Amino acid sequence: xxxxxYNFAYLDEQTKRMIRRAILKGLxxxxxxxxxxxxxxxxxxxxxxxxxxxxxxxxxxxxxLKVIDQGADDTTNAVSIRKFxxxxxxxxxxxxxPEASVIQTRHRIPEVALTEGQILVYQVPIPEPLRFLEPRExxxxxxxxxxxxxxxxxxxxxxxxxxxxxATSYAYPVKVEGRYVMDPSPIPKFDxxxxxxxxxxxxFGAGREQRIYALPPYTKAVSLDFxxxxxxxxxxxxxxxxxxxxxxxxxxxxxxDAGGRMFVCSDTDxxxxxxxxxx
Amino acid sequence: MSxxxxxxxxxxxxxxxxxxxxADVSFDLWPGEVMGIVGESGSGxxxxxxxxxxxxxxxxxxxxxxxxxxGMVDTVTMPEPERRRLVRTDWAFVHQHARDGLxxxxxxxxxxxxxxxxxGARHYGDIRAAAVDWLGRVEIAAxxxxxxPRAFSGGMQQRLQIARNLVTGPRxxxxxxxxxxxxxxxxxxxxxxxxxxxxxxxxxxxxxxHDLAVVRLLADRLMVMKDGRVVxxxxxxxxxxxxxxxxxxxxxxxxxxx
Numbered sequence: 442x443x444x445x446x447y448n449f450a451y452l453d454e455q456t457k458r459m460i461r462r463a464i465l466k467g468l469x470x471x472x473x474x475x476x477x478x479x480x481x482x483x484x485x486x487x488x489x490x491x492x493x494x495x496x497x498x499x500x501x502x503x504x505x506l507k508v509i510d511q512g513a514d515d516t517t518n519a520v521s522i523r524k525f526x527x528x529x530x531x532x533x534x535x536x537x538x539p540e541a542s543v544i545q546t547r548h549r550i551p552e553v554a555l556t557e558g559q560i561l562v563y564q565v566p567i568p569e570p571l572r573f574l575e576p577r578e579x580x581x582x583x584x585x586x587x588x589x590x591x592x593x594x595x596x597x598x599x600x601x602x603x604x605x606x607x608a609t610s611y612a613y614p615v616k617v618e619g620r621y622v623m624d625p626s627p628i629p630k631f632d633x634x635x636x637x638x639x640x641x642x643x644x645f646g647a648g649r650e651q652r653i654y655a656l657p658p659y660t661k662a663v664s665l666d667f668x669x670x671x672x673x674x675x676x677x678x679x680x681x682x683x684x685x686x687x688x689x690x691x692x693x694x695x696x697x698d699a700g701g702r703m704f705v706c707s708d709t710d711x712x713x714x715x716x717x718x719x720x
Numbered sequence: 721m722s723x724x725x726x727x728x729x730x731x732x733x734x735x736x737x738x739x740x741x742x743a744d745v746s747f748d749l750w751p752g753e754v755m756g757i758v759g760e761s762g763s764g765x766x767x768x769x770x771x772x773x774x775x776x777x778x779x780x781x782x783x784x785x786x787x788x789x790x791g792m793v794d795t796v797t798m799p800e801p802e803r804r805r806l807v808r809t810d811w812a813f814v815h816q817h818a819r820d821g822l823x824x825x826x827x828x829x830x831x832x833x834x835x836x837x838x839x840g841a842r843h844y845g846d847i848r849a850a851a852v853d854w855l856g857r858v859e860i861a862a863x864x865x866x867x868x869p870r871a872f873s874g875g876m877q878q879r880l881q882i883a884r885n886l887v888t889g890p891r892x893x894x895x896x897x898x899x900x901x902x903x904x905x906x907x908x909x910x911x912x913x914x915x916x917x918x919x920x921x922x923x924x925x926x927x928x929x930h931d932l933a934v935v936r937l938l939a940d941r942l943m944v945m946k947d948g949r950v951v952x953x954x955x956x957x958x959x960x961x962x963x964x965x966x967x968x969x970x971x972x973x974x975x976x977x978x
Contacts, residue, residue, distance in 0.1 A: 591838025
């Protein structure tokens with residue numbers, strides 16, 4: 442039931458064209474942040490305005506959309522964005538990762554390996570990995586241009602000096618194809634290995650900051666580290682209380698006021714499909 | 721060691737609109753030599769230093785540096801990536817205010833290690849060992865390595881800044897009033913330290929200051945500036961003991977005798 446007052450997928454065709462050009466440029470230069478004229482969307486900044494615009498520019502009427510928020514299909518952000526596209530584009534939706542052709546995600550990569558032909562769209566709050574080290578935009582752009590990334594390691598050095606290990610656990614910077622250092626959006630560093638060599642197209646949209654960047658399929662993305670403190674993807678020790686998986690990324694859930702807690706898969710679709718398969 | 725000078729400035733000029741920052745400055749600096757630049761406030765010393773160090777683009781003139789493999793290269797027209805690499809390896813810049821030259825939010829060890837990491841060091845243990853070693857050389861206790869510079873006294877901050885700059889073993893150090901804002905006993909210790917490091921590492925240095933005592937102790941040669949122009953040059957003792965130019969005579973006689 443497409444709402445006829447809107448153009449397909451909310452944005453007008455000229456805007457989608459502009460965004461597609463930015464996406465193509467981003468794909469041509471993996472990891473490079475392409476500026477684009479971000480539009481006002483009918484949702485507040487921080488709710489995924491960048492991701493929504495990228496998704497809108499990618500959608501065709503034949504697509505099947507999946508939206509996840511921290512891995513879950515049923516949280517507020519995921520539900521409202523899914524509804525938004527159901528209403529403005531009338532596309533089919535799904536919660537099953539293998540069936541979706543476009544997946545918009547906030548802060549997770551699905552557990553099931555993605556395949557060729559799928560597009561994974563990330564919502565990005567702060568696209569600049571150097572932002573908290575160097576506040577001047579002119580300077581960070583120059584640093585990217587000159588491949589001047591020593592400062593990134595100063596941050597990791599500080600982590601080890603203060604905590605004894607690299608304590609950065611999300612938004613862990615990666616170097617793309619040996620050139621650009623990229624912020625993979627605030628995904629847990631557990632997901633970082635999945636960025637590299639992924640068969641799907643990965644697109645990153647930052648609405649407030651007006652940047653789009655991308656990883657084409659099968660791109661190299663190396664997490665930064667030190668020779669004697671190598672990168673380690675981390676997760677909570679334990680297994681999911683529902684499906685029993687001990688390899689997926691876990692959320693800790695407080696269940697009562699007495700300190701009771703349980704671990705469950707953060708990827709609800711993965712968890713449900715495993716639980717179904719069990720007797 | 722090559723036979724020629726390490727660093728050469730030819731006809732360097734910088735204007736701020738109609739006003740002169742510095743005009744037509746030329747000199748050679750030889751390996752292991754320390755050059756002092758003195759003059760009153762507004763005489764163009766700092767403008768000259770910033771032009772030489774690549775912080776400001778000069779309007780005219782050349783700034784040549786002896787790159788080990790390629791001889792004298794003009795650093796003004798050099799591509800930016802190459803200049804950045806030079807600034808991180810063979811050059812060093814000591815600011816007057818330590819907080820301009822330090823990252824105040826980063827620990828002392830991180831400050832010293834930054835240049836190493838910028839030129840490709842990727843082994844935490846080695847970087848830390850180098851940081852501790854350099855803190856020792858500038859007389860900062862090894863147990864302060866994880867403290868932020870905010871927690872340091874002014875003199876310690878200045879010494880930390882020096883360690884941070886010298887860690888990559890530069891050949892040329894620019895110093896802008898290195899002892900400004902420190903009390904006299906701390907100044908004396910800092911000068912002692914600087915003199916030791918300069919001699920020990922065979923550094924060449926260009927020291928800008930208005931303090932004649934500093935150049936008397938550190939500099940081999942002296943350049944006196946007034947209104948953006950060099951009015952007198954010569955060996956330090958020669959210029960200070962037998963000043964020729966009227967302005968230099970005024971400068972020398974203005975020093976308070978205790």
